[in-house]
Amino acid sequence: xxxxxxxxxxxxxxxxxxxxxxxxxxxxxxxxxxxxxxxxxxxxxxxxxxxxxxxxxxxxxxxxxxxxxxxxxxxxxxxxxxxxxxxxxxxxxxxxxxxxxxxxxxxxxxx
Numbered sequence: 075x076x077x078x079x080x081x082x083x084x085x086x087x088x089x090x091x092x093x094x095x096x097x098x099x100x101x102x103x104x105x106x107x108x109x110x111x112x113x114x115x116x117x118x119x120x121x122x123x124x125x126x127x128x129x130x131x132x133x134x135x136x137x138x139x140x141x142x143x144x145x146x147x148x149x150x151x152x153x154x155x156x157x158x159x160x161x162x163x164x165x166x167x168x169x170x171x172x173x174x175x176x177x178x179x180x181x182x183x184x185x
Contacts, residue, residue: 078145081121081137086114 096113100106118126121137128135 075124075135075137076140076145077120077137078140078142081124081139082119084117084119086117087123088113088115 092115093113096111100109100111124135124137
């Protein structure tokens with residue numbers, strides 16, 4: 075699995091069932107009025123998560139950091155290229171093509 079970010083950064087996973095269990099506990103017990111809780115599982119890296127997912131399926135999976143140019147496009151972008159600018163916005167990047175699009179628009183407007 076090639077991704078354009080560091081596969082060794084830690085993040086947290088939590089199972090949706092754990093959200094449900096926490097919700098049931100809060101609803102059954104008193105003293106939770108206006109309380110807020112941060113729910114998170116143990117820290118894991120993408121490299122570890124991918125390896126564990128592969129192990130559970132009986133295959134070897136490896137996550138690897140690659141540059142943006144080598145990373146595969148997500149299916150939603152590959153199928154609908156117009157969504158690529160949304161992907162860049164979420165990643166905090168500027169799309170590499172606006173200048174080219176603006177030039178094409180200017181060329182198309184010429185008589």
